[in-house]
Amino acid sequence: MGIIIKGGTVVTAERTYISDIKIENEVIAEIGKDLKCEGFEVVEANGCHIIPGGIDAHTHFDMDSGSIKTADNFETGTRAAIIGGTTTILDFAEINGDESLIEGAISYHRMAAGKCSCDYGFHMTITKLDEKTFKHMEELIYGGITSFKMYMAYDGMKIDDGAIYKVLEKARELGCIVEFHCENGDLLDALIEENVSSGNLEPKYHPLTRPTLVEKEAVSRLSDITKLADSRSYVVHLSCKDSLEVVKSARKQGVNMIVETCPQYLVLDDELYNKENFEGAKYVMSPPLRKKEDIECLWDGIKNGDIQTVGTDHCSFNFKGQKDLVKDDFSKIPNGAPGVEERMELFYTYGVANKRISFNKFVEVTSTNAAKIFGLYPRKGEIQVGSDADLVVLDTNKEKLITNSTLQHNVDYTLYEGFKVSCQVRDVFLRGEHVVEDGEIKKVYRGKYLKSKIK
Numbered sequence: 001m002g003i004i005i006k007g008g009t010v011v012t013a014e015r016t017y018i019s020d021i022k023i024e025n026e027v028i029a030e031i032g033k034d035l036k037c038e039g040f041e042v043v044e045a046n047g048c049h050i051i052p053g054g055i056d057a058h059t060h061f062d063m064d065s066g067s068i069k070t071a072d073n074f075e076t077g078t079r080a081a082i083i084g085g086t087t088t089i090l091d092f093a094e095i096n097g098d099e100s101l102i103e104g105a106i107s108y109h110r111m112a113a114g115k116c117s118c119d120y121g122f123h124m125t126i127t128k129l130d131e132k133t134f135k136h137m138e139e140l141i142y143g144g145i146t147s148f149k150m151y152m153a154y155d156g157m158k159i160d161d162g163a164i165y166k167v168l169e170k171a172r173e174l175g176c177i178v179e180f181h182c183e184n185g186d187l188l189d190a191l192i193e194e195n196v197s198s199g200n201l202e203p204k205y206h207p208l209t210r211p212t213l214v215e216k217e218a219v220s221r222l223s224d225i226t227k228l229a230d231s232r233s234y235v236v237h238l239s240c241k242d243s244l245e246v247v248k249s250a251r252k253q254g255v256n257m258i259v260e261t262c263p264q265y266l267v268l269d270d271e272l273y274n275k276e277n278f279e280g281a282k283y284v285m286s287p288p289l290r291k292k293e294d295i296e297c298l299w300d301g302i303k304n305g306d307i308q309t310v311g312t313d314h315c316s317f318n319f320k321g322q323k324d325l326v327k328d329d330f331s332k333i334p335n336g337a338p339g340v341e342e343r344m345e346l347f348y349t350y351g352v353a354n355k356r357i358s359f360n361k362f363v364e365v366t367s368t369n370a371a372k373i374f375g376l377y378p379r380k381g382e383i384q385v386g387s388d389a390d391l392v393v394l395d396t397n398k399e400k401l402i403t404n405s406t407l408q409h410n411v412d413y414t415l416y417e418g419f420k421v422s423c424q425v426r427d428v429f430l431r432g433e434h435v436v437e438d439g440e441i442k443k444v445y446r447g448k449y450l451k452s453k454i455k
Contacts (some may be wrong), residue, residue, distance in 0.1 A: 317334040
C-alpha cells in the first residue's frame with residue numbers, strides 16, 4: 001500500500017505550492033491536487049510544509065581520534081539525524097594508522113552497514129600522497145565515493161601545498177571534488193605553543209590561538225592553488241567574514257570554490273568560551289566560534305548565494321568523561337560538538353522565521369545543493385516524480401525548547417540548550433517509509449549506502 005501526503009505546502013529550492021504527494025515503491029509517484037486516496041494510507045499535512053529530506057554532508061560518526069572515539073556511532077548518529085529531518089548523511093571516512101584509502105573505506109563500510117537509520121554515503125580523507133593514492137581515488141570513485149578531503153592543519157593529517165596542487169589536478173581529470181579543512185597549521189601550532197608555555201590553559205584561549213587570520217590565510221592559499229590547478233575546491237565549515245571575502249574575491253577571478261558553513265557559526269559566538277566551571281570546553285571546535293559580526297556576514301552570504309551548503313560537522317564528544325579529561329590544557333580538549341539532530345529546526349527558526357532567508361533558500365542549502373554537488377540529484381534533494389520519497393512534514397505553527405534530555409544523540413549536552421525553535425519536524429519519510437510520526441521515531445528503517453555519481 002502506498003501513501004498520500006495530503007494538503008501540505010510543498011517547498012523546494014525553486015517553488016512553493018499546495019499539493020498532494022503520492023508515494024509508491026520508495027519514490028514519488030504523483031504530485032497534484034485532490035489525488036485519489038482509495039487504497040492508500042493518508043497523512044494529512046494541512047497547515048504544514050513538505051520539504052525534501054535534509055542532507056547533512058558533514059558528519060563524523062564512529063570516528064577514532066587516536067585516544068578516544070566519538071560519542072555517536074552510525075547507529076546513534078543517524079537516529080538523531082532522521083528524527084531531526086535529515087534523511088541522508090555523508091560521513092568522512094578517516095584512515096587509521098597505516099591503512100590505505102581502500103582499507104579505510106572498507107573499515108567505514110563495515111561500521112555503517114546495517115546500522116544507519118537514514119541513507120548514507122562517504123567522503124574519503126587523504127592524509128598522505130604516495131604512489132597508490134591516485135589509483136585508489138579511481139577505485140573509490142567507481143565504488144561511489146566521489147569526494148575527498150584534505151586537512152591544512154593537524155599533525156599526522158596536514159598535507160603540504162604541493163600535494164594539494166597534485167590532488168586538485170587529479171580531481172579535475174577525474175571529475176571528482178576535494179574538500180578542505182582550512183587553517184594554517186604552522187601558525188596555529190605556534191600560537192598554541194606560545195599560549196601553553198605562558199600558562200594560558202583555559203578553554204577561553206582556544207579561539208585566541210585560532211584567529212580568523214589563520215583560517216583566512218589558508219582559504220586564500222587554497223584559492224590560489226585551485227586557480228593554478230584549474231580545478232575546483234570545497235571549503236568545509238567556513239566560519240568568518242574574512243574567509244568569505246577571500247572566496248568572493250577569488251570567484252571574481254574565475255576560481256571555482258564551493259563553501260559550506262554550519263549552524264554553530266550562525267547562532268553562537270565566542271563569548272561562550274568564557275563560561276565558568278570548564279563549560280567553555282563544550283564549544284571547543286575548529287574553527288572556533290566567532291564574533292557577532294561574522295554571524296551576520298555568514299547569514300548574508302547564505303542569502304546572496306555566496307555560501308552553498310549548511311552541514312553540521314557533527315563530531316560529538318561527551319562533556320563528562322571525554323572533554324573534561326584534560327582540564328589543564330585547552331589544546332588537548334577533544335575538538336568537536338554535536339548538531340545533526342538540531343540542524344533543520346534551528347536553521348529554519350533563525351533563518352526563515354527570522355526573515356534572514358527565504359524558505360526556498362532554506363531547502364536549497366540544507367538539501368538540494370548538497371545533492372547536486374555530491375552527485376545524488378535528482379534522486380535526493382528534490383520533490384519531483386521519480387525522486388526518492390525522502391520527505392519531511394514540517395509543522396511551522398509549533399514551538400518547542402531544545403533540551404538535551406529529549407534528544408536522540410548519544411551525547412551528554414547540546415550546544416543549543418534552552419533555545420526556542422519555531423517549528424517541529426512532525427513526520428519523516430525515508431524512501432516512502434513513514435519512519436517519524438508526530439515527532440517520534442515510529443519505525444527503525446535501515447538506510448542504504450548511496451553511490452555518488454560524477455557530475
